[in-house]
Each structure stands twice: as C-alpha cells, then as structure tokens.
Amino acid sequence: MTTILKALGGGLLRVFTSPLIVAAAVAAMLLVTVPFAAVLGSELQEALSNQQPISRDAGEIDPEWWFEYLEHARGLGATFTPSIIGFAAPLGNISAMLDGVESPRLVMLFPYLLAMAVWSFLWGAALERFAHGSTRSGFIRAGTTTFVRFFIISLIAAVVLVLLYVSIHPLLFGILAPNLEGSAATERTAFMLRVVVYLIFGAVLMLLSLTADYARVSIVTGPAVSAIDALREGARFVRRHFGSAVTLYVLTGLLFVALLVTYGAVEIYGGSRVMGWRGIAIAQAYIVARLVIRLTFGASEVLLYRALSGRVN
Amino acid sequence: VSGRIQQLRASMLLAGVLMTAAASQPALDGAEAWARAVRAASLDPAIASRVERFVDGVEAHTIAHQIEGQPSLEIISIAAPATAQSLAAAAGQSADRLAAWLGPLPGNRVTIVDVPAQAGLAGAAYPGIAITSSRLLTTRREFAAERALTVAMARQYALALARAPQTDAWFAEGFGEYFATRAVHESFEGRYYLTLRHFGGYVPHSIRAIAMSPNPLDPRPRVARLRDVAPPAGASRRVAPDGGIDRAGRLTMALHTLERFVGWPAFQATLRAFVERSAGKTMALQDFNAVLSEQRGTDMSWFFAQALRTDASLDYAVVNLASAAAADARWTTIVDVRRLGEATFDGTAVPRATLTSRSLPVLVRFADGSEITEWLDGRDREWRFEYSSASPAVLASVDPGAMLLIDADRTNNTRTLNPQLHIVGLRLAFNWLAWLQDAMLTGTAVL
Numbered sequence: 001m002t003t004i005l006k007a008l009g010g011g012l013l014r015v016f017t018s019p020l021i022v023a024a025a026v027a028a029m030l031l032v033t034v035p036f037a038a039v040l041g042s043e044l045q046e047a048l049s050n051q052q053p054i055s056r057d058a059g060e061i062d063p064e065w066w067f068e069y070l071e072h073a074r075g076l077g078a079t080f081t082p083s084i085i086g087f088a089a090p091l092g093n094i095s096a097m098l099d100g101v102e103s104p105r106l107v108m109l110f111p112y113l114l115a116m117a118v119w120s121f122l123w124g125a126a127l128e129r130f131a132h133g134s135t136r137s138g139f140i141r142a143g144t145t146t147f148v149r150f151f152i153i154s155l156i157a158a159v160v161l162v163l164l165y166v167s168i169h170p171l172l173f174g175i176l177a178p179n180l181e182g183s184a185a186t187e188r189t190a191f192m193l194r195v196v197v198y199l200i201f202g203a204v205l206m207l208l209s210l211t212a213d214y215a216r217v218s219i220v221t222g223p224a225v226s227a228i229d230a231l232r233e234g235a236r237f238v239r240r241h242f243g244s245a246v247t248l249y250v251l252t253g254l255l256f257v258a259l260l261v262t263y264g265a266v267e268i269y270g271g272s273r274v275m276g277w278r279g280i281a282i283a284q285a286y287i288v289a290r291l292v293i294r295l296t297f298g299a300s301e302v303l304l305y306r307a308l309s310g311r312v313n
Numbered sequence: 314v315s316g317r318i319q320q321l322r323a324s325m326l327l328a329g330v331l332m333t334a335a336a337s338q339p340a341l342d343g344a345e346a347w348a349r350a351v352r353a354a355s356l357d358p359a360i361a362s363r364v365e366r367f368v369d370g371v372e373a374h375t376i377a378h379q380i381e382g383q384p385s386l387e388i389i390s391i392a393a394p395a396t397a398q399s400l401a402a403a404a405g406q407s408a409d410r411l412a413a414w415l416g417p418l419p420g421n422r423v424t425i426v427d428v429p430a431q432a433g434l435a436g437a438a439y440p441g442i443a444i445t446s447s448r449l450l451t452t453r454r455e456f457a458a459e460r461a462l463t464v465a466m467a468r469q470y471a472l473a474l475a476r477a478p479q480t481d482a483w484f485a486e487g488f489g490e491y492f493a494t495r496a497v498h499e500s501f502e503g504r505y506y507l508t509l510r511h512f513g514g515y516v517p518h519s520i521r522a523i524a525m526s527p528n529p530l531d532p533r534p535r536v537a538r539l540r541d542v543a544p545p546a547g548a549s550r551r552v553a554p555d556g557g558i559d560r561a562g563r564l565t566m567a568l569h570t571l572e573r574f575v576g577w578p579a580f581q582a583t584l585r586a587f588v589e590r591s592a593g594k595t596m597a598l599q600d601f602n603a604v605l606s607e608q609r610g611t612d613m614s615w616f617f618a619q620a621l622r623t624d625a626s627l628d629y630a631v632v633n634l635a636s637a638a639a640a641d642a643r644w645t646t647i648v649d650v651r652r653l654g655e656a657t658f659d660g661t662a663v664p665r666a667t668l669t670s671r672s673l674p675v676l677v678r679f680a681d682g683s684e685i686t687e688w689l690d691g692r693d694r695e696w697r698f699e700y701s702s703a704s705p706a707v708l709a710s711v712d713p714g715a716m717l718l719i720d721a722d723r724t725n726n727t728r729t730l731n732p733q734l735h736i737v738g739l740r741l742a743f744n745w746l747a748w749l750q751d752a753m754l755t756g757t758a759v760l
Contacts, residue, residue, distance in 0.1 A: 029750050029753070029754075030750075032753070033746055033749045033750050033753065034746065036749055037742055037743070037745055037746035037749065038742075040742060040745055041738065041739065041742030041745075044735075044738040044741055044742055045732070045734065045735055045738045045739075046732075047724060047738075048735040048737065048738045049729040049732030049733075049735065050724060050725075050726075050727045050728060050729060051727060052710055052712065052713050052714070052715045052723060052726055052727050053676065053678065053708060053710050053713050053727065054532050054533050054713065054714055054715050055531060055532050055533050060522070060524070060737075061522050061523050061737060061741070062533055063507060063523050063524070063525055063536050064533060064534050064535060064536050064537070065533075066523075067536060067538075068723050068724060069724060072722055072724050079745075079748075079749075079752075080741075080745055082507055082509065082520055082523055083509055083748070084741075084744045084745045084747075084748035085520050085522055085523070085741075085744050086520070086522075086744070087518065088509055088518050088520055089744070089747060089748040089751050089752075090751050090755070091509075091511050091516070091518050092509065092511060093748075093751050093752050093755040093756075094511075094755060095511035095512045095516070097755055097756070097758075098512065099511075099512065099513060108752070108756070111749065111752070111753055112753065112756045112757060114753075115753035115754070115756065115757045116757055116760055119757060119760075154757070154760040157759065157760040158760050161759065161760065177513070181431045181513075182431060184429070184431060185366070185367070185429070186429055186449075187429040187430050187431060187446075187448065187449040187515070188449050190429065190430075190431040190515075191449060191450075191513075191515045194512070194513045194515065198512070205759045206759075208759050209758065209759035209760075212759070212760060271521070272521065275521060275522055276740060277740065279744075280740065280743045280744060280747065283743075283744065283747035284747060286747075286751075287747060287750045287751065287754075290751070290754055291754075294754065294758075
C-alpha cells in the first residue's frame with residue numbers, strides 16, 4: 001500500500017511541478033475545441049436572430065425556442081442539448097458513457113479522433129517528463145517520438161471499446177439490468193442493483209484503460225518498442241500486479257469523484273451566484289482540474305511501474 | 314399574481330384541513346382499495362397486476378375534497394405515510410384547477426397510487442385511477458411525483474371522452490396530452506425547472522437556467538410537448554395504445570395553436586362546454602368542431618381539415634429579405650414569403666375563389682423602429698412585398714406572434730439583417746465549449 005500511496009503522491013507532485021505540461025494540455029484542449037465552438041456559436045447567433053420577434057429581449061433561456069431549434073438542428077447543432085449547461089455536462093457525459101444511451105453521433109467521431117491524436121502527442125511529452133524529467137528531450141520531440149505508437153494503442157483500445165459496446169453492454173444494460181430492476185420491490189433496491197451492473201461494466205472499462213495506460217508507460221520507460229509489444233507488456237504488468245494497479249487507478253479515480261462532487265455542490269448550493277459568466281468560469285476551472293487529474297493518472301502509473309518492475313531508465 | 318398566490322394558499326390551507334380530517338379516519342388496506350378501484354375501472358388484469366405487488370401492505374386513506382359549487386370529490390390515496398399527505402394535497406390542487414377549467418372530475422372519485430419508478434407507470438391514468446411515483450432521489454425543482462399525478466388527473470377528462478370503444482381514440486389521446494401539458498404548466502408555474510435524469514433515470518439534475526413553466530404573461534409559447542406527458546408509443550397507459558400516435562400528437566399541437574389563436578378565456582369556455590356535453594357520450598372530432606364553431610360563431614372545420622393532415626406539412630417561411638439603398642436616399646426592401654408545405658392555414662371555410670381571408674400576419678420592422686404588418690391568405694403559395702422607406706429593414710417575420718404552433722419549422726419564419734450579438738447565445742456557446750471539452754475527455758478516458 002505504501003508503494004501505491006507513494007506513486008499517487010509522487011504523481012500529484014510531478015504534475016504540480018510541471019505547470020508547462022498542464023498549460024500545454026489546457027491549451028491543446030482549447031485549440032481543438034474552440035473552432036467547433038466558433039462554428040456552433042455562429043449557428044446559434046443566427047438561430048437566435050431568426051427567432052419570431054416575440055419578447056426576444058428577454059434575457060433568460062427560452063426552452064420552447066431551444067426544443068424547436070433542436071428539432072431541426074443537424075450536425076454539431078444536434079449536440080446542443082440542455083445537458084451542456086454547467087454540471088449537467090459532466091454528469092450527462094459520464095451517464096451517457098455508462099448507459100450507452102446516447103451513442104456517439106457520427107458528427108462526434110471527428111472530435112473524438114482529434115482528441116485521440118492530441119492526447120497521443122500530449123501523453124508522449126507528459127510521460128517523458130514524468131519519467132525522466134525535462135533533461136532527456138524537449139516537449140515537442142518527446143511528443144513526436146512516441147506519437148505513432150501511442151495513436152495505434154489508442155486506436156486498438158477504441159476498437160476493443162466498440163466491441164464491448166456491441167457485445168457486453170447490451171447484455172448488461174439491455175437484458176440483465178432491466179430484469180433485475182424490474183424484480184426489485186423498491187426504487188432503492190433497483191438503484192443498488194443498477195449500481196452493481198455499473199461496477200461490472202466499469203471494471204471491464206478499467207481493465208482496458210489500465211492496459212492502454214501501462215502500454216504507453218512501458219514505451220516511455222524503455223522495454224517496449226512497438227505498439228503491439230507495449231500492449232502485451234501493459235497487459236502483462238496489469239496481470240502480474242493486478243491489486244496494485246487497480247488500487248492506484250481507483251484511488252486516482254476517487255480524486256475525479258471528489259472533483260465531481262465539489263463541482264456539483266458548488267452549482268447546487270451556489271444558486272444564482274454561479275450562473276451565467278461565473279458558471280462558465282467555473283466550468284473551465286473544472287476542465288483544468290480534470291486535466292490535472294488525468295495527468296496524475298499517467299504520472300502515478302509511471303512511478304508505480306518503475307517501483308514494481310524495477311526499471312529505472 | 315397576488316390573486317393566484319392567495320388562491321394557492323387557500324387551496325393548500327383547505328388541503329391541510331382535509332388532510333387533518335382524513336388522518337382521523339381509519340386507514341384502509343391498500344390492496345383492498347386497489348382491488349376496488351380496478352373493479353370500478355374494469356382495468357385490464359395484466360396492468361392491474363403490475364401495481365398489485367406494490368400496494369400490498371400499504372395503507373389507504375379516503376379524503377373528501379370539497380370544491381366550491383361542485384359535488385365533493387373522493388380521493389383515495391394508496392401511498393407510504395411519508396408521501397401520502399403531499400400527494401393527496403397535489404391531487405386536490407390539480408382537481409381544483411381542472412374543475413375550474415372543465416367542470417367536475419369525471420366520476421367524482423379518484424384513487425391515487427404511488428408505485429416505485431421502475432414500474433414505469435408514473436403519470437398513467439385509468440378511469441378513476443391516477444398513478445404516480447415518488448422518487449428516491451429528487452431535487453427541489455423537479456416535482457416529479459406531483460407532476461406525474463397532475464398528468465394522470467388531467468387525463469381523467471380525456472378518458473371520459475373515450476370510455477366506450479371507438480376507432481378514433483387518438484382524439485381522446487390528443488386531448489389528454491393537451492389537458493395534461495396545460496395543467497402541468499399552470500400548476501408548476503415559476504417552480505418547475507428542466508430536470509434531466511441520468512444513470513438509468515435514477516439521478517436527477519435540475520438546470521436552474523431553464524424554467525419550463527414560465528409566467529403565462531410571457532407572450533412566448535410554452536413547451537407544448539413535455540416529455541413526461543406524452544407516453545411512449547405502445548404504452549398501455551395511452552388512451553390509444555394501438556396507434557394514432559401521429560394524429561394524437563398533431564391534435565395536441567392543434568389545440569395549443571387554437572388556444573393561441575382564439576385566446577385562453579374563449580378557448581377555456583369552449584373546452585368546458587365540450588366536456589359538459591360529452592357526459593355519458595363518446596365524442597369525436599366533429600363534436601368538438603361543432604362546439605368550437607358554435608362558440609366562435611363561424612365554421613371552424615377548415616382548421617382541423619388542414620391541421621391534422623398526415624399527408625402534408627404546414628410550413629410558412631420568409632425565404633428572402635433584402636434591403637438596398639435607393640437613389641433618393643431611401644431604402645428599397647423586398648420580402649418574399651412562401652408556403653413550403655401543402656397544408657394551409659385558411660382562416661375561413663369559404664372557398665378561396667369566393668373570399669380572400671386575412672389569416673396570417675407578416676411583420677416587417679425597419680431600423681428606425683417603424684413596423685408594417687401585412688396579412689396573407691394562407692391558401693396562396695407565394696407573396697412578395699416591396700417597400701420604399703427612410704431606413705433599411707431589419708426583420709421580416711411571418712406569424713410573428715408564434716401563434717401557429719403546428720408550423721412544421723418555425724426556425725424559418727423570421728429573417729433578420731445585420732442582427733445584434735446575442736449575449737445569451739454567446740454564453741450558450743461557451744457552455745457548449747466546456748461540454749465538448751468534457752465530452753472529449755470522457756470519450757477518450759479509457760483509450
């Protein structure tokens with residue numbers, strides 16, 4: 001347990017002492033999302049201008065307009081649902097991922113691929129820094145050296161993820177969960193049973209994530225050369241050090257849960273004081289914190305891998 | 314507004330008094346009360362059995378609810394002690410509101426049942442039975458159980474229209490959805506915020522920025538199709554479970570349109586007269602049309618003939634707005650309006666060849682604030698308006714008051730020139746930016 005806690009603490013420390021990596025992640029996320037937002041923003045301005053001129057000076061959001069807009073929206077506009085507002089965004093995204101109810105629309109395929117590419121680069125630079133400090137190679141060089149291999153790892157993981165969604169997910173959430181919930185006498189029991197099903201699916205996702213994570217770590221720390229070798233090494237490490245790898249993952253995941261709880265509490269108890277522009281600033285602060293936690297996953301896994309496999313290069 | 318608040322307070326006080334009276338009455342067995350309700354409603358055994366297992370061992374209470382000038386309404390509440398009182402109060406308030414609009418609740422007796430949400434019956438209504446679900450997790454702005462109960466109470470009036478077997482049950486379904494939507498908006502005005510449910514529907518989150526039932530003085534239309542009002546296709550709780558969903562939906566929108574066309578006070582009088590005349594009879598569209606035409610003093614069959622067409626859409630659009638500087642320091646403006654669908658908003662039952670109607674307004678606004686309103690005969694296909702003015706046009710809109718909710722696409726009803734920046738739109742775009750960042754991080758979290 002000491003090794004795991006050391007890895008987590010050390011990982012957090014390395015992220016906090018690498019402000020340039022965090023800044024690069026924030027900038028990269030803005031860089032890939034702002035063009036999409038500009039397109040959607042322009043569509044929204046046009047749609048709002050072309051509203052029927054009935055009390056159009058009212059400042060608040062008109063749900064009737066929103067639903068009418070959504071009914072005719074195509075492309076990115078179709079993703080402009082009320083769940084984009086504030087805390088509803090992370091809640092809706094995680095829920096959609098677990099429930100699989102809102103299968104990624106075709107229009108989201110490109111942003112997802114873009115995110116995979118950006119993170120393939122960012123992970124290269126970040127893991128190099130977390131593993132070797134800033135002395136071995138520069139940010140750009142570190143990112144480009146491992147980019148192709150990291151992108152292949154992400155692509156293979158994406159294929160496995162799709163397979164999980166067309167095989168295990170329908171069994172769990174299309175057959176098992178409805179039957180379990182239907183047999184429950186109270187909503188509390190039904191909810192608990194659904195949580196159990198979430199845990200089962202979540203565990204499968206975690207195994208996939210751990211394998212991909214340690215595959216990347218094994219490339220940066222040395223032993224693996226190709227992406228396939230790295231995935232084999234990642235799977236081998238997770239199998240051999242299952243308890244430690246899972247515990248570290250869960251502990252780091254708890255940081256994310258704490259972040260979500262904080263965000264939710266701020267929005268629920270902040271009331272009208274955290275709406276409007278303040279709400280947008282809070283949402284961006286949440287994204288920065290989420291990026292810090294994501295980087296902590298990588299940093300702590302580098303330290304755990306080193307500690308348990310005895311590799312120092 | 315203060316009158317409304319006083320009315321609400323009075324209702325709550327009355328409900329409180331009645332609850333106190335009810336508390337002193339001996340409790341009934343829930344299963345027995347349910348069996349009695351099932352017999353009275355001649356409810357399908359398959360549906361009855363879905364509720365049966367949840368009412369076993371639950372207490373039932375009978376409450377006599379007094380509505381001024383009307384016979385006493387008997388409310389039998391089958392619910393856990395923690396929720397029984399609030400649900401009975403909500404049922405009483407719904408009954409008051411609906412009775413004021415439409416007359417006494419059919420049958421003068423309603424059994425309200427609180428079942429767990431996974432039964433999938435919240436909002437279901439059968440003759441004399443209203444079903445709701447108190448949620449395990451809820452928010453202060455959701456009112457899930459109370460809204461479902463309001464929906465089920467409002468649908469009692471529609472059930473009375475369709476009690477005898479009939480082929481056009483879609484008609485009652487359409488009325489049910491209209492009554493329920495209106496009742497929800499009125500009952501939860503200013504209190505009900507959009508609440509999304511996540512994680513299989515168990516975790517709610519209310520969005521404070523989106524008030525679903527705004528003040529009725531706001532001239533903008535209210536959301537006409539609430540998700541929890543229209544049951545899914547094939548649901549046993551639909552009045553017309555076997556079909557007619559499209560037509561029912563169209564009728565609901567047509568009724569909302571009529572409300573905006575004739576105004577609520579006149580439309581409410583029509584609805585009340587129709588419900589009163591329907592007592593003991595099976596009603597159909599022609600019966601409602603007869604009452605409406607009588608109340609309006611003109612044949613209204615033209616409206617339903619077009620509004621309920623399933624083979625054509627009704628869609629008016631401003632297809633062109635251009636304003637150019639002319640030689641004499643004035644501006645020349647051209648506005649083109651077109652009917653894109655085959656359905657029409659006639660405005661009269663008299664044939665086009667005999668009479669030109671003024672069924673739809675077109676508003677043109679200029680930069681100096683001046684406005685011109687033209688009237689169209691909705692049966693024509695295209696219209697062009699040309700103006701010479703001191704300032705350029707900034708906006709043209711067909712049906713500017715958003716009366717025609719049956720218009721298939723209201724996003725093309727208006728065109729603007731050189732529009733101002735909308736701060737709300739900017740804020741929403743920034744919200745979407747954060748959503749996209751989060752979606753990218755979540756979507757690639759395990760990759």
